[in-house]
Amino acid sequence: MGAPPPSADDPADDPADHDAVRALVEGVLAWHRPDDRDLPWRAPGTTPWGILLSEVMAQQTQAERVAGRWVELVERFPDPSAMAEAAPAEVIDLWVGLGYNRRAVNLHRAAVVMVERHGGEVPDDLDGLLALPGVGPYTARAVLAFAFDRDVVPVDTNVARVVARHTGRVLDRADAQALADGAVRWGRGAATAAALMDLGATVCRARTPACEGCPVMATCSWAGGPEEDPAGRGAHRPRPQGRFEGSARQARGRIIAAARAGLLEGGAALELAGEHGEAVLDALVADGLVVRSGRGFALPGTTGKSRDGERDRED
Incomplete structure (x- = not known):
């Protein structure tokens, strides 16, 4: 392995870095074919709510895995009002298998905020989006780009990796964002964001980059080495999760799965919590x-009782 790549003292002010990212954007826009990835939220007519839903669902979950489930959720909750009127338990029910159930609760809370403060519409400004529960800088920018075609690029791990490799620099979060935003072609925010994301997901992959088949290899400063991969360090590098078996995450999943079937008695809940005990139950309650x-636990918005196979909702 060669010498480590330079860190970014301030690449946002370096003309060479801006030129490199502009060349990257020009190249990927010429290469990109959005239909190559069959993602239903890219269909014409997808509402801002549909875009927001897709972005929340795809947080830490592969887009292809989300696609079919997105269709189910959009059919059940076609707008924020429909979700806000439902019990949180129903959203959690439909979220099963997508992981990180806290996202389902935050999405329901966000729908309530949109109904109460935005007339049932997804806000079209950064501050309004960031004020929604569960919406951070990346998701807010993704909605602005894909729902409202604003000239911003949501920088996720894929985009940050592509930009870092193309400039040959280790980038922190702010610099990766500034370089990406500075290279957006006027009026093409959504196209630029989608092209960079798809390049990172399909070609410029983390562990097995297909450099020989990359459409922008000629202008890439790294192009497979031999220097150390600049995306191997920096703020957006992937962080491996801890062991799942025996973890609190596994215990949380077991408890929520059991509560989906109806009221979960306290003793049974503690048994499912295992060595993590009351701390896991307290955390689940705190997270909503x-x-x-x-004497037991239920999903929020329900009595915990079942009748004819359906959970009763609290009025």
């Missing part, structure tokens, strides 16, 4: 994923 109901 379960509520204490009598």
Whole structure:
């Protein structure tokens, strides 16, 4: 392995870095074919709500895995009002298998905020989006780009990796964002964002980059080395999760799965919590994923009782 790549003292002010990213954007826009990835939210007519839903669902989950489930959720909740009127339990029910159930609760909370403060519409400004529960800088920018075609690029791990490799620099979060935003062609925010994301997902992959088949290899400063991969360090490098088996995450998943079937007795909940004990139950309550109901636990917005196979909703 060669010498490590230079760190970014301030690449946002370096003309060479801006030129490199502009060349990158020009190249990927010429190469990109959005239909090559069959993602349903890219269909014409997708509403800002549909875009927001897709972005929240795809947080830490591969887009292709989300696609079919997105269709189900959009059919059940076609707008924020429909979700806000439902019990949080129903959203959690439909979220099963997507992981990180806290996202389902935050999405329901965001729908309530949109109904109460924005007339049931997705806000079209950065501050309004960032004020929604569960919406951070990346998701807010993704909605601005894909729903409203603003000239911003949401910098996720894929985009940051592409930009870092193309400039040959280790980038922090702010510099990766500034370089990406500075290279957006006027009026093509959505196209630029999608092209960079797809390049990172399909060609400029983290562990197995296909440099020989890359459409922008000629202008890439790294192009497979031999220097150390500049995307191997920096703020957006992938962070491996801890072991799942025996973890609190696994215990949380077991408890929520059991609560989906109806009221979960306290003793049974503690048994599912295992060595993590009451701390896991307290955390689930604090996160709004379960509520204490009598001597047990239930999903929020329900009585925890079942009738004819359907959970009763609290009025």
